[in-house]
Amino acid sequence: MLPNGARKFPATNSVRIFDVMTVIVEEGRSVVDRPSSTSVVRKRRSYGWLGLTPFAAFIAVFLLFPTVIVFSEALKDRDGKRGFYYIGHAMSGEFFRAFKTTSSLSIVTALAGGLVGTMLAYAIVTLRHPKFLKTAVSTFSGVASQMGGSALAFMFIATLGLRGLVTTTLNDWFGVKLADHGFDIFSYRGIQIVYMFFQIPLMVIVMLPAVEGMKSQWREAASNLGASTTKYWLHVGIPVLMPAVLSGVILLFANAFSAFATADALTGGGANLMALKIGFYLRGNTINEPALGNAIAVWMILVVTMAIVVYNVLRKRTSRWLQ
Amino acid sequence: MTTRRRPQIGLALIVVACAVFFIVPFIATIRFGFAKPLGGGYTFKAITRMVHADGFGTALWLSARLAFGTTFFSLLLMVPTLAWLHLKMPKLLPAFEVVSVLPYAIPAVALVSGAATAFRKPWPFILIESIGMIPLYAIVALPFTYRSIDNGLRAIDVKTLSEAARGLGASWPKTLFAVIVPNISTSLLGAAFLNIAIAFGEYTIASLLLHQTFSAFVVRQANENPRGATAMGLLSILFTCLTLGLVSSLSRRRKGGRVTFSAFGR
Amino acid sequence: MSTEINPGLELRGVRKTFGQTVALEALDLTLEAGEFVSLLGPSGCGKTTALRAVAGFERPDAGSIFVAGHDVSDMPASKRDMGMVFQSYSLFPHLTVIDNVAFGLRMRGQSATVRRSTAGEMLELVGLSAQSDRYAHQLSGGQQQRVALARALAISPRVLLLDEPLSALDAKVRVGLRDEIRRIQRTLGITTLFVTHDQEEAMSISDRVGVMSNGRLEQIGAPVDVYRKPTSAFVARFVGTVNTIEGTVVHGGVNTSSGFVTVPVDGLVAGAPVKLLVRPEAVMIEHVGAEGTLTGSVTGLSFRGAVTRVSIDIRGGVSVLADVAGASAERFAGGDVGVRFEPSGSFVEPA
Numbered sequence: 010m011l012p013n014g015a016r017k018f019p020a021t022n023s024v025r026i027f028d029v030m031t032v033i034v035e036e037g038r039s040v041v042d043r044p045s046s047t048s049v050v051r052k053r054r055s056y057g058w059l060g061l062t063p064f065a066a067f068i069a070v071f072l073l074f075p076t077v078i079v080f081s082e083a084l085k086d087r088d089g090k091r092g093f094y095y096i097g098h099a100m101s102g103e104f105f106r107a108f109k110t111t112s113s114l115s116i117v118t119a120l121a122g123g124l125v126g127t128m129l130a131y132a133i134v135t136l137r138h139p140k141f142l143k144t145a146v147s148t149f150s151g152v153a154s155q156m157g158g159s160a161l162a163f164m165f166i167a168t169l170g171l172r173g174l175v176t177t178t179l180n181d182w183f184g185v186k187l188a189d190h191g192f193d194i195f196s197y198r199g200i201q202i203v204y205m206f207f208q209i210p211l212m213v214i215v216m217l218p219a220v221e222g223m224k225s226q227w228r229e230a231a232s233n234l235g236a237s238t239t240k241y242w243l244h245v246g247i248p249v250l251m252p253a254v255l256s257g258v259i260l261l262f263a264n265a266f267s268a269f270a271t272a273d274a275l276t277g278g279g280a281n282l283m284a285l286k287i288g289f290y291l292r293g294n295t296i297n298e299p300a301l302g303n304a305i306a307v308w309m310i311l312v313v314t315m316a317i318v319v320y321n322v323l324r325k326r327t328s329r330w331l332q
Numbered sequence: 333m334t335t336r337r338r339p340q341i342g343l344a345l346i347v348v349a350c351a352v353f354f355i356v357p358f359i360a361t362i363r364f365g366f367a368k369p370l371g372g373g374y375t376f377k378a379i380t381r382m383v384h385a386d387g388f389g390t391a392l393w394l395s396a397r398l399a400f401g402t403t404f405f406s407l408l409l410m411v412p413t414l415a416w417l418h419l420k421m422p423k424l425l426p427a428f429e430v431v432s433v434l435p436y437a438i439p440a441v442a443l444v445s446g447a448a449t450a451f452r453k454p455w456p457f458i459l460i461e462s463i464g465m466i467p468l469y470a471i472v473a474l475p476f477t478y479r480s481i482d483n484g485l486r487a488i489d490v491k492t493l494s495e496a497a498r499g500l501g502a503s504w505p506k507t508l509f510a511v512i513v514p515n516i517s518t519s520l521l522g523a524a525f526l527n528i529a530i531a532f533g534e535y536t537i538a539s540l541l542l543h544q545t546f547s548a549f550v551v552r553q554a555n556e557n558p559r560g561a562t563a564m565g566l567l568s569i570l571f572t573c574l575t576l577g578l579v580s581s582l583s584r585r586r587k588g589g590r591v592t593f594s595a596f597g598r
Numbered sequence: 599m600s601t602e603i604n605p606g607l608e609l610r611g612v613r614k615t616f617g618q619t620v621a622l623e624a625l626d627l628t629l630e631a632g633e634f635v636s637l638l639g640p641s642g643c644g645k646t647t648a649l650r651a652v653a654g655f656e657r658p659d660a661g662s663i664f665v666a667g668h669d670v671s672d673m674p675a676s677k678r679d680m681g682m683v684f685q686s687y688s689l690f691p692h693l694t695v696i697d698n699v700a701f702g703l704r705m706r707g708q709s710a711t712v713r714r715s716t717a718g719e720m721l722e723l724v725g726l727s728a729q730s731d732r733y734a735h736q737l738s739g740g741q742q743q744r745v746a747l748a749r750a751l752a753i754s755p756r757v758l759l760l761d762e763p764l765s766a767l768d769a770k771v772r773v774g775l776r777d778e779i780r781r782i783q784r785t786l787g788i789t790t791l792f793v794t795h796d797q798e799e800a801m802s803i804s805d806r807v808g809v810m811s812n813g814r815l816e817q818i819g820a821p822v823d824v825y826r827k828p829t830s831a832f833v834a835r836f837v838g839t840v841n842t843i844e845g846t847v848v849h850g851g852v853n854t855s856s857g858f859v860t861v862p863v864d865g866l867v868a869g870a871p872v873k874l875l876v877r878p879e880a881v882m883i884e885h886v887g888a889e890g891t892l893t894g895s896v897t898g899l900s901f902r903g904a905v906t907r908v909s910i911d912i913r914g915g916v917s918v919l920a921d922v923a924g925a926s927a928e929r930f931a932g933g934d935v936g937v938r939f940e941p942s943g944s945f946v947e948p949a
Contacts, residue, residue: 058421060412060413060416060420061413061416061417061421061424063409063412063413064409064410064413067409067467067470068431068434070467071447071467071468071470071471072434072435072438072443072471074446074450075438075443075445075446075447075449075450075451076438076442076443076446077446077450078446078447078449079442079445079446079449082446082449125346125350128343128346129346129347129350131343132343132344132346132347133347135339135340135343136340136343136344136347142347146347148577148580149354151576151580152572152573152576152577152580153354155529155533155572155576156569156572157533158533158534158535158536158547159535159547159550159551159554159561159565160533160547160564160565160566160568160569161565161569162565163361163554163558163561163562163565163566164357164358164360164361164562164565164566164569165357166558166562167357167360167361167363167364167365167562168356168357168360168361172364173360173364174356174359174360174363174364175356175360205353206353206354206357209350209353224687224688226684226686226687226688227687227688227690229653229655229675229682229684229688230682230684230688230689230749231690231701231705232654232655232674232675232676233653233654233675233676233678233680233681233682233750234676234701234702234705234749234750234753235676235677235702235705235706235753236676236701236705237676240705244701244704244705245690245692248692249690249691249692263436266439267439267440267441267442269439269440269441269535269536270535270536270539270547273535273536273539274535274551274554284439284441287441287442287445288441288539288540290445291441291444291445291448291540292540292542299448299449302445303445303446303449306441306442306445306446307442309439309441309442310437310438310439310442313436313437313438313439314437317433317436317437329691329735330691330692330735331691
């Protein structure tokens with residue numbers, strides 16, 4: 010018998026509630042030595058679903074509804090009736106070029122970011138000194154992967170723009186004129202460089218747990234069984250990391266493909282990217298044809314969704330192997 | 333097994349190269365945003381000019397209201413929903429996790445594209461009123477809010493706690509507010525910071541719906557006051573850094589609070 | 599049969615320091631071909647360092663290592679032709695069980711047919727043929743270690759090294775698996791070095807047990823010898839249980855606070871303070887006042903199946919534990935008894 014009158018049961022977990030009374034809980038059922046006011050029997054079935062209505066309504070109205078409208082508005086013909094004209098048009102001519110540009114931008118930054126990010130993640134896990142390196146880089150990556158938009162664009166204009174720090178330094182110290190080499194921060198190459206600022210950290214975040222999950226025992230076991238360093242990487246290291254690397258690259262691709270703010274701030278909405286094209290039509294720069302903007306959006310949604318699905322499949326395998 | 337010397341040097345070089353790539357733009361920004369136009373020192377003039385510009389205060393106030401509104405909305409919606417899920421229908425958790433990640437599949441641009449047409453007739457105020465962006469911001473923030481609160485609920489034994497409370501006669505709202513919420517305060521704080529960071533950094537939705545939030549305003553002013561815009565950008569980055577840094581340290585203090593970040597405001 | 603005995607594995611003066619810490623102090627150890635030797639000791643005693651030095655994962659600061667007469671000290675780990683089983687997590691997650699087992703053969707350039715058949719044989723040896731196409735994460739801990747064993751043996755190594763392979767497993771699995779390891783080792787006749795901190799484990803399956811402490815090999819010998827004739831108090835304490843009683847050396851024995859105890863005290867100076875260590879099974883219970891006994895009262899009985907552990911408070915002194923066969927100790931409950939220490943199970947340590 011405990012001081013407060015509750016009976017003590019074997020195999021218990023005790024939990025303090027309200028700082029008032031200690032309740033002894035036995036195997037998930039709470040047993041309290043005092044009479045409860047009413048015995049409540051609820052109709053479990055309908056009551057359960059009821060509690061989820063606010064969230065369901067929220068998702069339905071603000072996510073599903075707009076998405077359905079995007080598709081609905083896009084599946085129109087020139088005359089406004091149901092059809093595939095705009096869907097097709099959104100992939101032709103200048104719009105197809107926009108798709109190509111967006112794709113190539115996304116692929117390039119995904120591969121480059123993937124490579125650098127993986128190496129950086131591996132580096133900070135392998136290098137023991139300085140001791141704060143891993144924490145510093147991973148915290149910074151967590152923050153930098155979120156950066157984007159106008160602030161980032163301005164940062165790089167200040168760095169690589171016409172009067173940017175690096176531009177002028179290269180000119181004054183080394184006599185190298187970036188403009189002569191055809192470099193322009195407002196070009197696609199410029200956008201690529203700016204994107205790297207959040208792509209690399211994003212890859213680091215994806216790869217860090219994977220690299221940390223690589224057990225030293227694998228290296229030693231492989232060595233013990235006769236594998237040289239090269240053979241280890243070829244037969245064990247790279248195959249094990251590959252799903253993580255692939256998933257990261259795909260995530261980076263989706264990330265770049267759907268990005269809007271950075272490119273918009275950098276090029277004033279002028280670059281031929283799908284996201285910017287959608288923005289162009291949204292800002293009402295043409296009198297009619299909202300269907301076109303939506304059609305482009307449909308393609309974007311399809312590409313990004315496919316990427317996310319593949320990403321998730323690869324994640325499952327990664328987590329199975331690398332915990 | 334001892335790591336050999338040569339690969340170590342290579343790895344160190346990579347780290348240094350990356351460090352340079354990431355630090356130089358910050359230096360450039362400080363110099364550009366805070367330097368005297370004709371050289372010879374630093375000044376706050378550009379920033380001050382921006383702050384005094386017409387509409388700055390309104391824009392900042394709008395962003396602040398959006399930040400708090402989004403946070404409030406997100407938490408008010410997600411905490412009871414997630415608690416409910418964990419307690420009453422835990423089998424649905426995997427499905428809801430998928431739902432929480434849907435905003436990644438629908439980029440902000442596409443969302444706005446749909447929303448613009450969708451709400452034009454039935455509820456135009458969502459598009460016209462700046463505050464109407466709150467639900468849209470909440471959608472963008474959903475993956476982070478969900479993950480943060482979900483982690484918090486998993487870390488404490490929600491089921492046991494709430495059953496104990498119910499057994500003591502607490503009503504459901506009382507259980508929620510007096511028992512569950514205090515125990516997940518860290519993750520709620522984290523979710524709040526994330527929402528605030530997202531709301532302040534958000535540019536896409538605001539700019540496309542022609543609302544003058546902080547970010548949109550600064551971009552507007554960029555032509556006239558490039559130094560000020562750059563400096564302001566730096567400040568907002570620092571603000572986001574600080575906020576997210578707090579989230580990082582909060583989530584590191586508790587076990588397993590890893591929120592995987594991805595595209596927002598980009 | 600050859601008259602020349604080639605030691606399976608030999609460590610000569612192997613020394614290793616990590617910064618300020620001396621992990622191994624000039625270790626000398628020789629294993630006969632086909633012998634199963636365990637290195638036993640608490641964490642930090644150097645047993646794992648010794649094993650890893652043999653494997654090639656640690657470079658000794660001094661000394662050499664010979665396998666079947668060949669000096670392998672300068673060989674990298676990948677060329678030493680040894681099989682190693684780690685404590686945990688060593689199976690490659692992306693390969694099936696059979697591919698894991700065949701890995702070493704693959705590194706040696708064996709053809710796929712040879713790999714498949716050898717790996718298959720090995721899996722059958724450990725009883726896991728049915729799991730050939732599964733992955734590590736689908737297996738239990740015990741099964742994983744058996745695969746690890748098969749993998750180590752598939753390359754027909756000259757030496758088998760086991761680094762606490764059972765420590766991460768459940769108690770029941772541990773006992774079954776250790777017998778199996780011994781059985782397989784006997785069948786194949788591989789020189790084996792086994793590292794563990796569990797003395798029961800080491801004693802039950804080894805040809806010889808080497809007890810280590812602070813980088814030194816304190817004693818090595820057959821399990822029976824190490825148990826019955828410990829050369830130091832550390833060994834006596836680490837291997838098996840031991841009662842400790844303080845006293846002073848006198849002629850023919852030790853004077854304790856409870857009385858005189860007959861025990862060999864050769865080589866010890868009269869009057870020197872000592873600790874008397876007595877194994878529970880050497881504590882004999884007799885009638886109160888019987889000749890040569892100390893008086894004590896029984897304070898507890900713990901029935902453990904084969905033996906009963908009796909706690910006795912000796913008058914004027916300490917309490918000791920005595921192991922008595924079966925349930926016959928019941929009759930002593932609650933009363934006074936006479937306690938005598940068998941010299942064969944008693945050792946004296948200078949205090």
